[in-house]
Amino acid sequence: MRDFNFLADDGLVDAILSEIAGLLQTLITDGHSGSVDLLGLPLSASCLAALEQRLGKGEITAILTAAGKSEFRETSFAGIWWSSHADETGRVAAMLIEVALVPQILLADLDDMRSGHQRLLEATNFSRQRKSA
Amino acid sequence: MTFLAFARGPALQVATLIMIAGIFWRLAGVLLLRRRVAHAAARAPFLRRLTGGAKTIVTRTIPRKNFWPRVATGVSLGWVMHLGLFVILFAGAPHILVLHQITGLSWPNLPKGVIVMASAITFAALIALLVRRLTHPVLRLLSNVDDYLSWLLVFLPITTGILLSGETIAGYGTLLALHILSVEALMIWLPFGKLMHVALVFAGRGMMGFNFARKGAAT
Amino acid sequence: MTQDAETLGTMLARRGFGRRSLLKFAIVMTSSLALPPSLAPVMADNLAKAKRQSVIWLSFQECTGCLETLLRSSAPTIDALIFDFISLDYQEALMASAGAAAELTLRQAVAANQGEYLLAIDGSVPLKDGGVYSLTGGRSNVSMLEEFAVGAKAILAIGTCAAYGGIPKAHPNPTGAVGVEDVISGKPIVNIPGCPPVPEVLSGVLVYFVSFGRLPDLDDRKRPLAYFGTTIHDQCYRRPFYDQGKFAKSFDDEGARQGWCLFELGCKGPTTHNACASLKWNNGTSFPIESGHGCIGCSEPDFWDQGGFYTSLAGGSAAGWRNAGIAAAVGLAGGAAAALSARSKSSRPPEDKP
Numbered sequence: 001m002r003d004f005n006f007l008a009d010d011g012l013v014d015a016i017l018s019e020i021a022g023l024l025q026t027l028i029t030d031g032h033s034g035s036v037d038l039l040g041l042p043l044s045a046s047c048l049a050a051l052e053q054r055l056g057k058g059e060i061t062a063i064l065t066a067a068g069k070s071e072f073r074e075t076s077f078a079g080i081w082w083s084s085h086a087d088e089t090g091r092v093a094a095m096l097i098e099v100a101l102v103p104q105i106l107l108a109d110l111d112d113m114r115s116g117h118q119r120l121l122e123a124t125n126f127s128r129q130r131k132s133a
Numbered sequence: 134m135t136f137l138a139f140a141r142g143p144a145l146q147v148a149t150l151i152m153i154a155g156i157f158w159r160l161a162g163v164l165l166l167r168r169r170v171a172h173a174a175a176r177a178p179f180l181r182r183l184t185g186g187a188k189t190i191v192t193r194t195i196p197r198k199n200f201w202p203r204v205a206t207g208v209s210l211g212w213v214m215h216l217g218l219f220v221i222l223f224a225g226a227p228h229i230l231v232l233h234q235i236t237g238l239s240w241p242n243l244p245k246g247v248i249v250m251a252s253a254i255t256f257a258a259l260i261a262l263l264v265r266r267l268t269h270p271v272l273r274l275l276s277n278v279d280d281y282l283s284w285l286l287v288f289l290p291i292t293t294g295i296l297l298s299g300e301t302i303a304g305y306g307t308l309l310a311l312h313i314l315s316v317e318a319l320m321i322w323l324p325f326g327k328l329m330h331v332a333l334v335f336a337g338r339g340m341m342g343f344n345f346a347r348k349g350a351a352t
Numbered sequence: 353m354t355q356d357a358e359t360l361g362t363m364l365a366r367r368g369f370g371r372r373s374l375l376k377f378a379i380v381m382t383s384s385l386a387l388p389p390s391l392a393p394v395m396a397d398n399l400a401k402a403k404r405q406s407v408i409w410l411s412f413q414e415c416t417g418c419l420e421t422l423l424r425s426s427a428p429t430i431d432a433l434i435f436d437f438i439s440l441d442y443q444e445a446l447m448a449s450a451g452a453a454a455e456l457t458l459r460q461a462v463a464a465n466q467g468e469y470l471l472a473i474d475g476s477v478p479l480k481d482g483g484v485y486s487l488t489g490g491r492s493n494v495s496m497l498e499e500f501a502v503g504a505k506a507i508l509a510i511g512t513c514a515a516y517g518g519i520p521k522a523h524p525n526p527t528g529a530v531g532v533e534d535v536i537s538g539k540p541i542v543n544i545p546g547c548p549p550v551p552e553v554l555s556g557v558l559v560y561f562v563s564f565g566r567l568p569d570l571d572d573r574k575r576p577l578a579y580f581g582t583t584i585h586d587q588c589y590r591r592p593f594y595d596q597g598k599f600a601k602s603f604d605d606e607g608a609r610q611g612w613c614l615f616e617l618g619c620k621g622p623t624t625h626n627a628c629a630s631l632k633w634n635n636g637t638s639f640p641i642e643s644g645h646g647c648i649g650c651s652e653p654d655f656w657d658q659g660g661f662y663t664s665l666a667g668g669s670a671a672g673w674r675n676a677g678i679a680a681a682v683g684l685a686g687g688a689a690a691a692l693s694a695r696s697k698s699s700r701p702p703e704d705k706p
Contacts, residue, residue, distance in 0.1 A: 035389040037382075042587070066373040085376055091636055093380040096389055104393060105379070109371035111361075137623060138658055141668035149671040154683035161687025167695045226597050227666035230616055234667040245597045305583060306623035309665060 012043065013051050016097075023099035024079055033100035035083075039092075055080065055097075062106055068093070072103050137306045140313040148317035155324025160332060176349030185352040189342025190335055192352065210262050217255030218287075221248055221294070245298070252295050259288050279326040286322050289315035360437050360562075361400030374399060378563075384631070385556050385568065386578040398563040402437075405562050406465035407472055408458070409443040410500065412493040413486040413520050413529055414475025418511035419445055421548035438558055441469070444488070455489060462503055470561065471504035473497065473532050476513040476520045480528030497535055506540040506567055507532060510554060512650060515543035515575075522656035533574065542567050543574040545626075547650035552631050553579045573653075575625065584621035584647045587629035590614070608644060618662040619646025626651040 016036060023034035038048065056076030064070040068087040075082055081103050085094040098104075134142070177185065196204050222228045226242040233239040263284055266272045293312035296302055303311075322328060342352045364374060378396035382389055411419065423446075440446070441461035442454075449457055462469065475493070478485040483492030501507060509532040512518040520529035533541050544553050557576055560568045569577045585591065593599070593613040600607035600614055613619070621629070624647050628639040640647055646662075649655040659669045671679075 033390075037389050039383050040386055064372060064376070066370065067376055070376060085379060087380070089635060094383045096379070096383075098389075105372055105375050109375075111365075112370045112372075115365065134657075135652075135654060138654060141659055141665075145668040146671040146675070150675055150679040153671075153676050154679040154686070157680045157683025158687040158690070161684045162690040162694075163687075165688055165691035165695075167698050226599060226616075227664075230664050230666040234663070235670070239601070242597055245595065300622075304623075305585065309623070313668065 010050070012041075012047055013054060016041070016051060017054060020080060020097055020099060024077070027079055027099050027101075033098065033104065035099065036097040038095040038097060052082065055082065062103075064105065070105070072098075072106060135306070137310040137313075140310040140317070144314060144317050148320040152320040152323055155321075156329075156332060159324050159329050160336070163333065163336065171344075171347065173348070175347045177346045182343045182346040185346025186339040186341075186343035188352045189345065190338045193338050206265065207262075210258050210265065214255055214258040214262065217251045217258060218291075220251040221255065221291075224248065224251075249298065252291060252298070256291055256295065259284070259291060263288075282322065283326050283328045286315070286319040286328070290319060357403070359400060360402045363437055364400075371396070371400070381556060381559050384552055384578075385560055385576075386581075395559075395563045399559070402562045404437060404439045405558075406439050406441050406461060406469040407558075408441055408461055408465075408469050408500065408504075409472040409474070410488075410493075410496060411444055412473060412475030412497070412514070413478050413527065414511065414513050415519075416445060416474075417548045418474040418514075419443070422551050422554060435555070435558070438562065441465070451489070462500060466503045468505050469503065470506055470508060470558075471500055472508045472510055473514045474510045476517045476529035476531060477535050478520065478527035478529050479535075480526070485527035494535060497532065501536045501539055504539065506542065506561070507536060508554070508557065509533065509541060509543045509545075509574075511549055512545040512547045512653075512655070515545040515573075516653035518547065519656060521654070540567055541574055542570060542576060545575065545580075545651040546628075547655070549651070550579070550627050550631050550633070553627060571625075573625075575651075579627040579631075580625040580651070582625065584624045584626060584629045584641070587627075588621055588641060589629070590641060603644065614641060614644075614646040615666075616664050617646050618660065618664050620649035620652075620655070620658065620661075620665065621647040622665060624649040624652050624655075 019036060023036070026032050026034060038051075043051070058074030058076050058078070060072075060074040062072040064072070068085070068090070070083065070085040072084075073082045074080070079099060079101065081098040081100065083094075083096045083098050083103055084092055087093045175182070196208055220243070223232075224243040225248045226245070229239060229242050266276055266280065266284070290312065293308065293315050297305070297308040297312045300308070302308070319328070323331065345352050361371075361374065364370075375392065375396040378392040378399065379389065382392045382395060387395075409419075442458045444450075444454065447454060447457065475486070477483070477493050477497055479494060483494040486493045488496065509515045513520060513529070514532050516531040517525075517529045517534075518531075520527055521531075531543075533543065542557055544557065546553070553576065556578065557568060560576075567576075571577050571580055573580075585594070588594075590611060590613050593611070594615060598607065598610075598612045599616040600610075600612045601616060602608065603617065608614075615621075619641065621641065629641070632639045632642070648661045649658065659667075663669075
């Protein structure tokens with residue numbers, strides 16, 4: 001799709017940054033995370049690029065490979081993450097700014113850990129059986 | 134049938150036909166009236182009488198200097214309103230589109246910002262004209278239903294047009310239907326009240342100038 | 353655990369999809385449904401606990417385009433699995449059985465899920481002459497709809513035909529076609545219009561229903577607000593050109609090549625509510641305006657009878673030169689009669705006044 005060359009809407013970028021600042025304040029005081037759905041806003045490609053530039057890059061990048069590739073980048077502001085979720089065809093299906101200690105999806109899930117623990121026990125039991133055999 | 138489909142369909146057709154029939158009725162009704170026979174010899178050839186008529190149409194648009202103090206406000210406001218209307222109708226993209234649909238002719242439009250300004254000025258002029266009519270003792274005495282109705286039927290298209298171009302208050306479809314219906318109301322009333330001046334002003338001044346030229350008077 | 357008692361979470365785990373995949377799916381769906389991102393974990397939790405949802409699909413007076421668009425939408429693996437889980441118990445075009453066996457399947461599915469199944473309808477319902485213009489197994493659509501609506505938890509009217517009557521309803525509507533909502537009342541109905549509808553809209557409605565146990569918020573035409581809350585015009589990438597007054601005048605002029613607004617070429621974007629300007633078609637590939645053709649308003653009622661796809665919204669249907677000529681003649685006659693009457697009065701000698 002041709003990208004139309006209109007000026008980056010600084011006003012909109014400022015408004016989003018203002019909202020993110022508010023969410024970060026809430027995280028600091030109450031510990032509650034928040035997010036901004038970027039695909040739900042009428043952002044042009046240049047506006048999105050301007051926002052990305054203003055937020056900058058931090059120290060951490062994480063890749064999740066589940067039902068397609070997702071990428072999580074901490075911005076130059078601690079606690080503010082740029083999350084991008086692509087489906088199996090590579091199309092970006094969701095893009096968010098997450099304000100959290102760490103994006104929730106990166107945390108290990110309790111049910112997944114339980115089934116993993118079970119598999120681990122089975123694997124170690126099996127290897128013990130093999131060793132003893 | 135949706136509201137908009139009604140406005141763009143049967144309502145538009147009926148309004149158009151009533152307006153055409155009405156205009157022909159009024160013009161025929163005036164032009165076929167008995168005219169007093171002029172027994173004096175003509176002081177100018179036919180061509181000179183025709184150009185005299187055309188000249189009067191133009192010269193009468195500006196009042197004579199001696200009348201200015203009395204008529205300045207009304208004439209100025211009227212000019213501003215008519216010029217604004219002209220810009221909106223003939224330089225606004227959607228209206229050029231309508232005229233193109235009817236006549237096949239098309240020409241470049243002015244930027245939307247210019248039309249917005251013209252609309253605001255026309256709107257203000259209309260309000261000022263109404264206030265003047267209501268507060269000027271002579272005008273108030275002379276004004277009747279025709280005057281106020283004609284004012285309203287011009288005011289409504291301007292107002293609905295402004296709301297439509299701002300896409301505010303209601304959905305686009307509703308605003309467009311209201312705008313088209315307000316224009317249709319204007320079209321239906323046009324032949325039967327003072328709004329018929331759109332044709333009669335030219336006919337009236339033209340005839341007067343023609344006769345003046347015949348008499349050898351100034352046009 | 354039997355297949356029917358299995359939850360979606362267990363089924364996904366069985367297929368090797370952990371909790372993260374489901375959460376990612378929920379993040380994508382909350383974005384698509386215009387829900388707050390904070391609802392994603394709630395949706396993921398609810399989906400994990402969800403049991404099989406029965407859907408019974410009846411096709412009436414339709415072209416099968418709505419079904420085709422949903423089948424052909426190439427969804428990524430997890431979406432496909434989740435929709436596999438939504439048990440499509442009956443659909444005539446897809447199921448293997450036919451005739452009496454198909455009818456038995458239908459009755460069994462309805463009986464097994466009484467009060468809980470979603471009834472999906474595509475195609476309009478013809479009413480004229482007792483509904484004889486569309487029959488399945490000799491039975492009219494209207495009678496089938498009335499019977500199977502009773503045990504449904506909610507009805508999905510898929511496509512403009514099912515929602516508002518669509519193409520069969522176009523003038524002169526020889527079969528008396530109407531939409532589902534004109535036949536059924538007192539049941540929750542969702543209209544998912546479009547000719548065809550955007551596939552993600554149906555997915556979104558189904559996921560919402562399975563996650564939250566109810567239909568999403570609807571507008572005054574019973575359409576999901578998340579997808580039909582704005583017009584094409586509001587989301588169109590060519591909107592800056594509309595605002596600047598830059599319009600393509602024909603399909604191959606310089607303006608068209610520059611991607612200018614298609615308003616003058618009949619685009620009905622300003623009066624059409626749908627999600628195609630943002631979600632687009634074929635997994636976000638394109639939509640009519642991006643491909644250079646104005647919106648035809650296919651998700652609005654009576655879109656076929658709006659006076660032409662290439663007549664701009666600024667225009668309308670003309671009275672026609674013949675009618676205009678007749679009107680002029682009538683006017684002339686009336687005016688002439690009035691003038692003649694005035695003339696004859698003025699030639700009579702003035703009466704003596706008392």
